[in-house]
Amino acid sequence: MTENWNKRGNLPWPEPLVFEKSSPGHPGYQVVNENPKINPEVLIPEKLVRGKPAELPELGEPEVIRHYSRLSTWNYSVDHGFYPLGSCTMKYNPKLNEFNAMLSGFSGLHPESAEELTQGMLELWYCLEKALAEICGMDAVTLQPCAGAQGELCGMLLCKAYFKDRGENRTKILLPDTAHGTNPASAALAGFEVVEVKTENGLLTPKQIQPYLNKDLAGVMLTNPNTLGLFEKHIKEISEMVHSAGGLVYMDGANLNALLGITKPGEMGVDVMQMNLHKTFSTPHGGGGPGSGPVAVKKILEPYLPAPRVNKKGEKFCLECSFVKSIGRLSAWYGNVLVWVKAFSYILRMGRDGLKKVSELSALNANYLREKLRRYYHIPYPEFCMHECVLSDKGFPNEITTMEIAKRLMDYGFHPPTIYFPLVVHGALMIEPTETESKARLDEFITALVKIREEAEHNPELVKTSPHHTPVAKLDEVLAARHPVLRWKKEEKG
Amino acid sequence: MKFYFPHTEQEILEMLKVIGLKSLEELFQQIPSSLRAKDRLKLPEGAPEPEVEMELSRLSQKNQPCSELACFAGGGVYNHYVPKAVDYLLLRSEFSTAYTPYQPEISQGTLQAIFEFQTMVCELTGMEVANASMYDGGEAGAEAVLMALRVSDKDKGSILISNALHPHYQRVIDSYTSHLEYNKKIIPITSQGQLDLEALRKIDDGICLVVQHPNYLGALEQMDEIAKMVQEKDLILIVLVCEALSLAILEPPGKFGAGIVVGEAQSFGIHPGFGGPLLGFLASKMEWVRKMPGRIVGQTKDRDGRRGYVLTLATREQHIRRAKATSNICTNHSLMALSASIYLSLLGKLGLWNLARINLERADYLRKKIEASQLLKLKYPAPVFNEMVINLGIDGDKAIAELAKQGFLAGVSLKHHYPELADCLLTAVTELTREKEIDQLVENLEELVRREK
Numbered sequence: 001m002t003e004n005w006n007k008r009g010n011l012p013w014p015e016p017l018v019f020e021k022s023s024p025g026h027p028g029y030q031v032v033n034e035n036p037k038i039n040p041e042v043l044i045p046e047k048l049v050r051g052k053p054a055e056l057p058e059l060g061e062p063e064v065i066r067h068y069s070r071l072s073t074w075n076y077s078v079d080h081g082f083y084p085l086g087s088c089t090m091k092y093n094p095k096l097n098e099f100n101a102m103l104s105g106f107s108g109l110h111p112e113s114a115e116e117l118t119q120g121m122l123e124l125w126y127c128l129e130k131a132l133a134e135i136c137g138m139d140a141v142t143l144q145p146c147a148g149a150q151g152e153l154c155g156m157l158l159c160k161a162y163f164k165d166r167g168e169n170r171t172k173i174l175l176p177d178t179a180h181g182t183n184p185a186s187a188a189l190a191g192f193e194v195v196e197v198k199t200e201n202g203l204l205t206p207k208q209i210q211p212y213l214n215k216d217l218a219g220v221m222l223t224n225p226n227t228l229g230l231f232e233k234h235i236k237e238i239s240e241m242v243h244s245a246g247g248l249v250y251m252d253g254a255n256l257n258a259l260l261g262i263t264k265p266g267e268m269g270v271d272v273m274q275m276n277l278h279k280t281f282s283t284p285h286g287g288g289g290p291g292s293g294p295v296a297v298k299k300i301l302e303p304y305l306p307a308p309r310v311n312k313k314g315e316k317f318c319l320e321c322s323f324v325k326s327i328g329r330l331s332a333w334y335g336n337v338l339v340w341v342k343a344f345s346y347i348l349r350m351g352r353d354g355l356k357k358v359s360e361l362s363a364l365n366a367n368y369l370r371e372k373l374r375r376y377y378h379i380p381y382p383e384f385c386m387h388e389c390v391l392s393d394k395g396f397p398n399e400i401t402t403m404e405i406a407k408r409l410m411d412y413g414f415h416p417p418t419i420y421f422p423l424v425v426h427g428a429l430m431i432e433p434t435e436t437e438s439k440a441r442l443d444e445f446i447t448a449l450v451k452i453r454e455e456a457e458h459n460p461e462l463v464k465t466s467p468h469h470t471p472v473a474k475l476d477e478v479l480a481a482r483h484p485v486l487r488w489k490k491e492e493k494g
Numbered sequence: 495m496k497f498y499f500p501h502t503e504q505e506i507l508e509m510l511k512v513i514g515l516k517s518l519e520e521l522f523q524q525i526p527s528s529l530r531a532k533d534r535l536k537l538p539e540g541a542p543e544p545e546v547e548m549e550l551s552r553l554s555q556k557n558q559p560c561s562e563l564a565c566f567a568g569g570g571v572y573n574h575y576v577p578k579a580v581d582y583l584l585l586r587s588e589f590s591t592a593y594t595p596y597q598p599e600i601s602q603g604t605l606q607a608i609f610e611f612q613t614m615v616c617e618l619t620g621m622e623v624a625n626a627s628m629y630d631g632g633e634a635g636a637e638a639v640l641m642a643l644r645v646s647d648k649d650k651g652s653i654l655i656s657n658a659l660h661p662h663y664q665r666v667i668d669s670y671t672s673h674l675e676y677n678k679k680i681i682p683i684t685s686q687g688q689l690d691l692e693a694l695r696k697i698d699d700g701i702c703l704v705v706q707h708p709n710y711l712g713a714l715e716q717m718d719e720i721a722k723m724v725q726e727k728d729l730i731l732i733v734l735v736c737e738a739l740s741l742a743i744l745e746p747p748g749k750f751g752a753g754i755v756v757g758e759a760q761s762f763g764i765h766p767g768f769g770g771p772l773l774g775f776l777a778s779k780m781e782w783v784r785k786m787p788g789r790i791v792g793q794t795k796d797r798d799g800r801r802g803y804v805l806t807l808a809t810r811e812q813h814i815r816r817a818k819a820t821s822n823i824c825t826n827h828s829l830m831a832l833s834a835s836i837y838l839s840l841l842g843k844l845g846l847w848n849l850a851r852i853n854l855e856r857a858d859y860l861r862k863k864i865e866a867s868q869l870l871k872l873k874y875p876a877p878v879f880n881e882m883v884i885n886l887g888i889d890g891d892k893a894i895a896e897l898a899k900q901g902f903l904a905g906v907s908l909k910h911h912y913p914e915l916a917d918c919l920l921t922a923v924t925e926l927t928r929e930k931e932i933d934q935l936v937e938n939l940e941e942l943v944r945r946e947k
Contacts, residue, residue: 027845031577036852036855048745054617057843065582074600104559106557108560146633148824185822187817261534284590287828290770328665333571345546352540418596436498473796477598484792485794
């Protein structure tokens, strides 16, 4: 069906840059019905006043709406179709949550408003922290980090503060070779030395950790389930080893979608972890944010959490700022509050059993894909997976690569999986279907992947030159990097 | 089935059969049984949509948003109007439910919009290159300092920070730089409310200088003098702009020798949202582009020669460079950057210029009112954009609490960060502030001062 539709072709909707649509002299949108009366030079020193207005587009509301509406049609999104980016948890984003976050009592609230004016907001904050702590089996939560990577940084800074407080100079953080790039980057940003540890059959093992158990060890940072979709089953033993050497255990909770109500990181010996509300808790990714990366900790790390923190005294909610051991602030205010509202709304809607079902069905979908595809694609880790599975291009006919498979998938109407990651699998295709995909959608995706395998054998040129049905053909990324053009300039017009 | 699951019970059974399992429980056999949860989560049962809506509505109604008060609070988040066209477009799921544009052929909408955003930031700041966005002004400030340290050829020395930099941003910079072996020196402010250039002159080991303009206390800085001093002292100048609308009317920081310009663009079509999500931006000189943090979109061509856009210069980033990346940032604030782009396109060149002038005139109206008052004083004589410090002579927190009862968000308390300003109030106006409200604010403050003194 997809093929037939494509033969009809898409409506061609070219859209120039917004600057190229300008009608010079257009007055633009007016917020208030008045014209300025005083020359700016009268009110502020002339040398501080702009020589001329900034060169912004000039087109007015109808044309602006049209410009962005047309641009939007060039995007693929979760609401369009299957978006199986591994470790990104591109699940359906319930619309209820969007409307809840738009309530003026949340969206219109000034962050400097006094506690008396923000009781409902503080209550939501308090309840969300409690719910996340319960889900993770941890003692305390901060919602301040604005994204997963900032959560990781927060966690690393907490570890740093903990050791400093104890007068210990521990410098090394162990990371498995399956770690997401933000892990080493966040550990390094917090001033730790990163040591990459080889995994065995995709898992971190006590044996690999053993050589590092000394006074330099600050801790281990691992993702569970890991980026191969495997549960780090030695985690408890590893945690005990790290703890007895005086170190801490950080868990990247990017893949928490697999664990809800199934098991709790707190029980595994994890001391600190971040979650991604924009993954597990269904808040939309926004084309690259805003996300939210709350951090949960055990009691020992609680004194170091970022301030301010919310508290409840009697029936009243309040903000507390004075924590002498706190790592300080990571955000200008409290974090991405409106993202919290959406996640809280999601948790209320799903409840304890709904959340557990999320993990069950995400694992069902991933394992179904893995099983159905094993005859056609190389599967480097053949055991059961959790919420995502990894394939590779190994043995593909006519040297068709993962990149080409990914581009061809677009022609079939799918967003490609995460590709070339994790690094331990050559030519990886990392597929996370999430629980909100139906069997029918999965079957369509499987059919497409199987067809691509056939095409690779019988019509490799078709695959190599894909995508064929996207608004633009394959883009030259090398050219972009070699000759950076990073902004529009007037002289380039026409 | 309840919730958002598309599966029927029959399908679940069929799928399990394909996998070779009998129950959903068996899917988790790789988890050691000692780690399997014994109890259900201690959370309520899932609620139907109307009930969740009611609960959120109950919580929302326990708050008093800017729209229900006369809002004079600023200090980094301003009560500007968000045009409905911005809210409307932001709901388009093609934008909101997409991921970071890793696959450019099906992400041209997001990519072109970011390219346009980068161009607008360059235009407003007077810089050559801007990135795709940062989380907020605080994090952008911290990343700017880290970037300056990478760019600088000095391997030791001090990070210089104006004490009129937003106090929260100062704390964020602390968090990001706490483990580094650089000194941090806070440059005081003068009785004019501006950066103390004489104090700056005495420091010889500076690497970079962070100046907020207009500063946290509302004052415009003497940018020309700062530019001279920065050159003399061989400092990297980081200009931080907390009220992005001021860029519409102020000479851009790029004209004053700024090496990096960062800030908060909440003013461009983003709701206050109790402080998040906001929009950080970061712009710089082209020669430093490879030292920049964050995503950058570049123009290129497709196989057939069509113009298109991709994420580029990725060798700076965590997914390639890992521990050696320029930053750990991955997810940024793309959708907020889209808000800003739509807002700036809507208002346009003349609309934004005029809006900034109206803000300036509102502030002038308030300023003249204070100058005419017998009881209230302006704390600083320096020129301002739309925000200023009012000296009440009574406790600022008390004034805020009292005026809240009268329907005013009178301003921001300063005493926690500047104990010497405990009897002052940081007060902002916008195009939404009516002259009547300004009259009433001044009147009510005067009455309070009369009563309290």
